[in-house]
Amino acid sequence: MKKDRYIYPALFHYATDGISVSFPDLPGCITCGDDPEEAFRMAREAMALHLYGMEQDNEDIPQPSAPTTLKAEQAEVVTLIEVWMPPFRDEMENRAVKKTLTIPKWLDDLAQQNKVNFSHVLQDALKKHLGISNKNA
Numbered sequence: 001m002k003k004d005r006y007i008y009p010a011l012f013h014y015a016t017d018g019i020s021v022s023f024p025d026l027p028g029c030i031t032c033g034d035d036p037e038e039a040f041r042m043a044r045e046a047m048a049l050h051l052y053g054m055e056q057d058n059e060d061i062p063q064p065s066a067p068t069t070l071k072a073e074q075a076e077v078v079t080l081i082e083v084w085m086p087p088f089r090d091e092m093e094n095r096a097v098k099k100t101l102t103i104p105k106w107l108d109d110l111a112q113q114n115k116v117n118f119s120h121v122l123q124d125a126l127k128k129h130l131g132i133s134n135k136n137a
Helices: 036-056 085-093 105-113 118-130
Strands: 005-015 018-022 030-033 076-084
Touching: 005 036, 018 036, 030 036, 036 076, 036 085, 076 085
Parallel strands: none
Antiparallel strands: 005 018, 005 076, 018 030
16 A cells, blocks of 8 residues: 555665665565765665556565564664655656657758757657646646
8 A cells, every 4th residue: 555654674784885774574675875864865766666666567565574573783783764655745746758749850850940840849749749737636
């Protein structure tokens, strides 16, 4: 089930070359950082991206393990990571995506002479064609 807030335990493994982070409940969700601050920031970003992908694929989101049930190895620390998904979802849904298109050379030449912003024109044309005035319509 899609939720606004997720909290999962993460294993922070400290090594001489940095900190690696994994999430026992989210296989494949792994990141790292050079220092604790960067590792924490990267852990939040990796977890949000992983959960967003699961939501988009309609996968079941697992329940988080209780931190007390996880056994940290030497040089590891169990840390809770929290993500608030609404702003992350908005960012992902409004990110720019690159599209390739083909137009006649004469039209490209004329548009460039007139300093046409192709992205803006295409967005406006798509909205008009789809009968919408903004993304939420």
